[in-house]
Amino acid sequence: MVEEIIPELKINDLGHDGRGVGKLNGYTVFIPGTLPGERVRARLVKKKKRFGEALLEEVLDASPHRRKPPCPVYSECGGCQLQHMDYSFQVEFKQDRLVQALYRIGEAQDFPAPRIHAAGKEWNYRNKATYHLQGSQVGFFSRQSRRVIPHEECALLPQEVNQIKKSLADLLKQKIITSGKNFTVRTSFSHQQSLLILDQSVKPGSSWEKVTTILRKENPELLGIYQQGKGKREGRGIWGKSMIKEKMGDYTFELGPATFFQVNSEQREVLLERAKKIVLDLNCRNIGDLYAGAGVFGINLAKHVDRVLAIEISREAVAEGKRKAQHAGLDNIEFHRGEVERVFAKMPRELDCVLLDPPREGCHPNLWQLIEEKKVKNIVYISCNPATLARDIAELQPLGYRIETLDLIDMFPQTYHVECLVRLCR
Numbered sequence: 001m002v003e004e005i006i007p008e009l010k011i012n013d014l015g016h017d018g019r020g021v022g023k024l025n026g027y028t029v030f031i032p033g034t035l036p037g038e039r040v041r042a043r044l045v046k047k048k049k050r051f052g053e054a055l056l057e058e059v060l061d062a063s064p065h066r067r068k069p070p071c072p073v074y075s076e077c078g079g080c081q082l083q084h085m086d087y088s089f090q091v092e093f094k095q096d097r098l099v100q101a102l103y104r105i106g107e108a109q110d111f112p113a114p115r116i117h118a119a120g121k122e123w124n125y126r127n128k129a130t131y132h133l134q135g136s137q138v139g140f141f142s143r144q145s146r147r148v149i150p151h152e153e154c155a156l157l158p159q160e161v162n163q164i165k166k167s168l169a170d171l172l173k174q175k176i177i178t179s180g181k182n183f184t185v186r187t188s189f190s191h192q193q194s195l196l197i198l199d200q201s202v203k204p205g206s207s208w209e210k211v212t213t214i215l216r217k218e219n220p221e222l223l224g225i226y227q228q229g230k231g232k233r234e235g236r237g238i239w240g241k242s243m244i245k246e247k248m249g250d251y252t253f254e255l256g257p258a259t260f261f262q263v264n265s266e267q268r269e270v271l272l273e274r275a276k277k278i279v280l281d282l283n284c285r286n287i288g289d290l291y292a293g294a295g296v297f298g299i300n301l302a303k304h305v306d307r308v309l310a311i312e313i314s315r316e317a318v319a320e321g322k323r324k325a326q327h328a329g330l331d332n333i334e335f336h337r338g339e340v341e342r343v344f345a346k347m348p349r350e351l352d353c354v355l356l357d358p359p360r361e362g363c364h365p366n367l368w369q370l371i372e373e374k375k376v377k378n379i380v381y382i383s384c385n386p387a388t389l390a391r392d393i394a395e396l397q398p399l400g401y402r403i404e405t406l407d408l409i410d411m412f413p414q415t416y417h418v419e420c421l422v423r424l425c426r
């Protein structure tokens with residue numbers, strides 16, 4: 001397509017991914033890096049039947065919420081989408097996204113305004129990053145393609161993670177590492193420990209020993225290097241431990257390379273406290289922690305309630321949950337490994353509250369019938385995707401569930417991702 005200059009376009013709205021939206025003679029155009037109320041000059045780079053995509057050329061009239069993005073690769077890198085918005089406007093945007101999803105997809109009518117828990121830390125908050133390798137480049141994928149955009153330091157990550165990335169990038173340049181697709185760094189905010197997880201294709205030039213010696217010297221808090229296995233095969237430790245400690249609520253968990261944990265350690269505590277308060281204020285005694293991970297919610301609730309039933313698919317996470325419960329002397333939490341939609345069906349007990357914390361895809365559709373059969377009165381639904389949350393709420397409403405409270409916990413400043421907690425009651 002021949003790229004076309006749009007000399008002037010008014011931005012009216014924001015799409016779900018934070019891109020500005022304007023109308024060009026009735027035709028919808030998305031432009032990243034623009035804000036509602038702005039007039040911009042743009043270059044149309046993709047023209048589809050129902051909408052087009054353009055790149056910002058010049059801001060003609062700027063929004064009062066515009067700010068200079070601190071990251072030098074912001075306009076290219078796909079990691080962040082909202083750095084050009086001041087932080088309070090980012091939170092407003094997320095609140096609007098959540099409310100609109102509940103109205104439009106969830107067909108919810110009466111629900112309270114979300115309680116907002118803005119992040120205390122706008123920067124350096126993430127405890128995990130996955131980097132991609134391309135030739136001698138290391139970084140995140142571009143906004144438009146799977147091209148790797150290298151960077152010096154990522155402002156969302158703490159210094160330890162940036163330093164491990166730098167060491168790996170140097171090893172790649174010096175051919176001490178010769179190939180690979182990606183690697184992940186996980187770091188603990190409570191214990192100053194990091195774990196490096198290499199994908200199975202990462203190969204050393206001469207020996208792992210050489211790689212390990214350099215990485216350890218440059219990164220004193222590195223606790224272990226682990227390499228994932230091919231396909232579903234088990235991975236292996238290359239050096240050191242394959243777990244890091246992280247405090248969550250009242251307990252310290254040991255987390256392996258495959259166990260889920262929330263990427264924002266500070267805001268995870270806010271989420272945990274909020275979930276705990278809801279369950280305890282309702283005086284629930286028998287609770288379900290579904291999509292439990294290592295049982296962070298269930299374990300932190302166990303000493304306050306009669307029984308907890310935790311269901312999770314990951315073997316590694318269940319093993320950690322069981323180990324933690326035993327270590328903490330909690331004999332009223334039961335872990336079951338498997339798919340929630342299958343395992344929950346076999347559970348005879350009635351529960352007075354279930355916590356649901358599914359992945360982005362939301363809950364399995366078979367779950368609603370089971371929740372109804374088990375006469376669950378209260379649901380605490382934790383979601384990182386307003387669209388699938390709203391879709392699931394649309395299934396729950398005809399069963400008699402209503403939204404009682406709504407919390408937006410900003411786990412992901414500078415990005416369009418939204419984390420929220422909804423309490424539903426029947």
Ligand SMILES: C[S@@+](CC[C@H](N)C(=O)[O-])C[C@H]1O[C@@H](n2cnc3c(N)ncnc32)[C@H](O)[C@@H]1O
Pocket residue numbers: 260261262291292293294295296297311312313314317338339340341357358359364
């Ligand atoms: C968003 S994480 C939440 C984990 C945990 N609640 C926490 O905060 O640490 C979702 C979890 O659901 C698990 N999972 C995904 N699909 C599942 C399924 N069908 N049945 C059970 N667990 C599932 C994943 O392994 C992951 O641990």
